[in-house]
């Protein structure tokens with residue numbers, strides 16, 4: 001087999017959009033966690049020797065931000081040791097690795113979009129484990145052979161994510177309270193997946209890059225947008241008031257950055273990808289979701 005690309009974590013929300021957007025004619029293999037455990041060094045080594053892809057996209061991750069606070073070993077095994085395992089054998093075999101990371105590597109005290117070279121300072125276990133993964137990958141392979149794409153606030157039609165939680169709550173609750181003092185860029189996994197395929201086609205792009213949909217929103221802004229767009233698409237049928245609250249009124253196990261916009265300018269140029277506003281991405285994801293729902297029974 002002349003395998004061009006191996007995708008790990010292929011059953012996650014990004015993995016599924018990578019599967020859906022794979023360019024025609026590109027020989028790719030998509031492995032879920034049951035097929036390839038990136039935390040298992042022997043498994044990773046055997047798979048990469050057997051399949052000999054030219055490129056690996058590592059979409060596998062431990063993404064439970066709050067649970068990570070009580071499961072730091074597991075978070076580090078997947079998010080730090082996983083990329084290290086891939087890097088070790090990729091270095092020997094000359095395989096390029098494209099790895100996905102997160103805005104949560106930053107502490108959120110900035111006041112302009114974070115650039116790839118800005119100082120990091122994760123606030124929790126998840127961010128720290130993802131930062132360690134970036135570092136171990138780049139230390140082993142260097143920017144010629146490794147590309148880290150940091151992204152943020154992902155939502156896809158197949159995943160568990162904030163917009164889908166809000167949709168459900170809008171059907172169940174009479175009032176919602178949503179955090180309004182944490183700001184980021186909601187990002188649809190579909191265009192992110194397309195950007196990653198553009199990266200596969202551009203081996204000269206390496207090191208750390210940032211990719212999100214454009215614009216800024218708080219969780220509150222995003223919840224209000226889900227209600228509006230959901231109503232326009234017939235996914236939301238009730239009027240439910242949404243109140244803005246500070247994060248301090250909704251304590252969670254893991255602290256989140258108050259501000260985590262990522263400066264994506266250089267990446268858009270390098271990957272020749274269009275800018276899409278997050279609201280357009282949200283509309284796209286909800287439209288896809290509506291297409292996946294069963295038709296209501298006829299009267």
Ligand SMILES: NC(=O)c1ccc[n+]([C@@H]2O[C@H](COP(=O)([O-])OP(=O)(O)OC[C@H]3O[C@@H](n4cnc5c(N)ncnc54)[C@H](OP(=O)(O)O)[C@@H]3O)[C@@H](O)[C@H]2O)c1
Nearest residue numbers: 009011012013014033037038060061063100102151153154
């Ligand atoms: N979600 C976000 O808001 C967000 C924001 C910024 C960055 N990111 C990054 O974007 C990437 C994709 O995230 P996502 O939202 O698609 O996450 P996701 O839906 O949670 O998908 C991650 C996938 O990785 C799998 N996985 C877990 N442990 C594994 C292991 N040891 N070996 C192989 N696969 C394993 C998971 O399988 P199981 O479900 O069976 O465990 C899951 O299918 C990740 O690197 C994440 O850190 C995500």
